Amino acid sequence: AQSVTQLDSQVPVFEEAPVELRCNYSSSVSVYLFWYVQYPNQGLQLLLKYLSGSTLVESINGFEAEFNKSQTSFHLRKPSVHISDTAEYFCAVSALGYSTLTFGKGTMLLVSP
């Protein structure tokens, strides 16, 4: 079985500041890793994913995440956030060959002017 820990339930930052949302996972088998974003009153959208290859993955809106196998982490980072990045971010894991996603409890990113 897999589990995901998102240590921070809420992260307040000022606009244009850097941010890191932490995600650690536990699994006895190899995994795929995902970050989903949920904007206010909207459904979940895939932000980025790690399947294999380069451990650094990027999204189209400036977020990046790095898979660190030794630390079992997949932290999400952005060097400069915008007000529009305010949303809840969910880290998720699925075991290779199995599609069910196990989610963390989410981190609410609050960006203020």
Add this chain to the structure above:
Amino acid sequence: GAGVSQSPSNKVTEKGKDVELRCDPISGHTALYWYRQSLGQGLEFLIYFQGNSAPDKSGLPSDRFSAERTGGSVSTLTIQRTQQEDSAVYLCASSLARGRRAEAFFGQGTRLTVV
């Protein structure tokens, strides 16, 4: 439609009543999932359908919960004798297949309130 469609978007029901939540997955997607999102609890896996295989029901919290998928497409999640703790947002997702191509696309959810 272009995305996963769920109905109703909101449902208020009295404790003890049965409710049915509907999910229309993306056309051609063989895998379908139901999750429950409760405040402060993240997303909880409920049930997974893949093609004609027996569904994975390991996440259903009690025998009051059941789901079916007709014709490999539309799915209905049924909650019998609803309780207040069933209040949550119920999310449906679909994906093409297992493995590395299994990006899940989520619907907007059904917000269930049991009063």
